[in-house]
Amino acid sequence: MGKELYLGIMSGTSLDGVDTVIMDFSQTSPQMIACGFTAMPDELRKSLADLCLRGEATLLELGELDNRLGHLYAQSVKDLLLSSGVSATDIRAIGCHGQTVWHSPQGRHPFTMQIGDANVIAALTGITTVADFRRKDMAYGGQGAPLVPAFHQALFADPQQLTVVLNMGGISNISILQTGEPTRGYDTGPGNVLLDAWIERHQGRAYDKDAQWARQGQINPSLLQHLLAEPFLAQAAPKSTGRELFSLAWLLTQLESFPDVTPVDVQATLVEFTATTIRDELLKLPATQQSKVLLACGGGAKNPLLMARLQDMLADWTLGTTTASGLDIDYVEAAAFAWLAHQRIHNLPGNVPAVTGATKAVPLGVIYPAD
Secondary structure, eight states: OOOOEEEEEEOOTTOSEEEEEEEEOSSSSOEEEEEEEEEOOHHHHHHHHHHHHHOOOOHHHHHHHHHHHHHHHHHHHHHHHHHHTOOGGGEEEEEEOOEEEEEETTSSSOEEEEESOHHHHHHHHOSOEEEOOHHHHHHTTOOOOOOOHHHHHHHHOOTTEEEEEEEESSEEEEEEEOTTSOOEEEEEEESSHHHHHHHHHHHOOSSOGGGTTGGGSOOOHHHHHHHHTOHHHHSOSSOOOOTTTSSHHHHHHHHTTOTTSOHHHHHHHHHHHHHHHHHHHHTTSOOOSSEEEEEEESGGGGOHHHHHHHHHHTTTSEEEETGGGTSOTTSHHHHHHHHHHHHHHTTOOOOOHHHHOOSSOOOOOEEEOOO
């Protein structure tokens, strides 16, 4: 049996850049063939962050951003093919998540919007592209998120243990993999989005490398409890969120009652806030005699302070990363969208109703042929 190669593209809530990965799905266990990263051009990143913050744009603005992202995604594909030596003709399809600019699953008229013109990607790469993964799930009553738990199930489930895959991108989400139980998963709250926004505001840096700044601060217990009162955190699953809630504007509103907390102490408190929201969800899981393993991935898995706090809070869990289990922490989400493209091309379900709340399992994504 020959290789069945799919290419996944992911640009997440953090807006730092574009992850690309080539996956082989011809074997029982999917294999990563190559991976790459393309930094988000600074002006484009700022435009997208501003759009997500404002929640509004002219049609001209939105259309041009859609086109520019399509070109960025296409170039990232070309760069990965060149560096890996894989030919475009060997790729069955591209799975592109697109850039989420608004996610509103609970509104009067639920919708989600990802931009990054898939027509441009298909035309410039010569590869059939699958995109717009979330809206079919929402059409069947689901949240449209998270979509990665089914992929996590295929890769990381172990009948001998309870495994939770924790993705800490801009937003944190968990996939709960337990023998004899349906796969579950949902967003727990912020990951890096508030930490990144706060350090950019005060120090002009895109992120707090190795938590160097946060380590200099002190946790403010009163502020922490105030942040933990956010209603989203008390919602029952299925649930999903994004920058439309956890934004710099949200944080500044919370801080209005705490004018004397220094910026560095806010950063330290935000690390504790992220760790606490994750811990609180894991403590809700039913007691089990199985060993409990937490596999972290995403940018937050590289934050040593956040990882240390999680280990301190979850002493009865074994904390590791997906890298140790065979898939690099930076490319799990991109690999998931390669898998979702595979599912769509083969007309197989890509969602898990128990995760998203949809009424049925369906293939996800719209196919954009290369010609």
